Amino acid sequence: MRRITAIILQVLLCSGIALLGDYLVELAHLKISGSILGMVLLFVLLKSGILKLHWFEGGADWLHSRLVLFFVPSAVGISQYGALMKSDGVFLLLTIVISTLAVMVVTGWSGHLLNRFARKPIPAPIPVAAEEEKLHG
Known part of the structure; x- marks a missing residue:
């Protein structure tokens, strides 16, 4: 149960950074995707040591293992x-x-x-x- 809770929190943290990227793009009227800015933001926060990699690993592994499911809607749309x-x-x-x-x-x-x-x-x-x-x- 503890592991599931940790994974949920890690996925929420990843999602929060992606949403922050979306918000910053909208706020600054940038010509870049919010998800790209979110990834850059995550990279900078990890490299600076503000965020630690182990805070994301379980959630990122979980998302990665289910990545193919995120492409099903586009395949159905085709x-x-x-x-x-x-x-x-x-x-x-x-x-x-x-x-x-x-x-x-x-x-x-x-x-x-x-x-x-x-x-x-x-x-x-x-x-x-x-x-x-x-x-x-």
């Missing part, structure tokens, strides 16, 4: 457009495949680029004997 799928289904599928590949390539390239810039060269360690010789001449 079924309402049978005529469109018959006439332009191949082009729609091609567009989806190409855009998915583009997102994967750009994401991978961006991650690689950021990783390359994040690496700082580590100076070679100076042997203890050489260090002592420098100090004592």
Whole structure:
């Protein structure tokens, strides 16, 4: 029971941050999705140490394990457009495949680029004997 309560609270915390992102977008009239701003806000709060990762892990794992259920409504919605799928289904599928590949390539390239810039060269360690010789001449 304690675990279920913790998961519910963690999901509510995730939802609260997403709603805060929506609110801030509406308040500031930003041209960005509220959920994107919520993710950026969550990232900043986690990296700054204001929020701790373990406060979210159980709820995030639970949401992730049920992620496919969140796509069912859109899949059911597509079924309402049978005529469109018959006439332009191949082009729609091609567009989806190409855009998915583009997102994967750009994401991978961006991650690689950021990783390359994040690496700082580590100076070679100076042997203890050489260090002592420098100090004592």
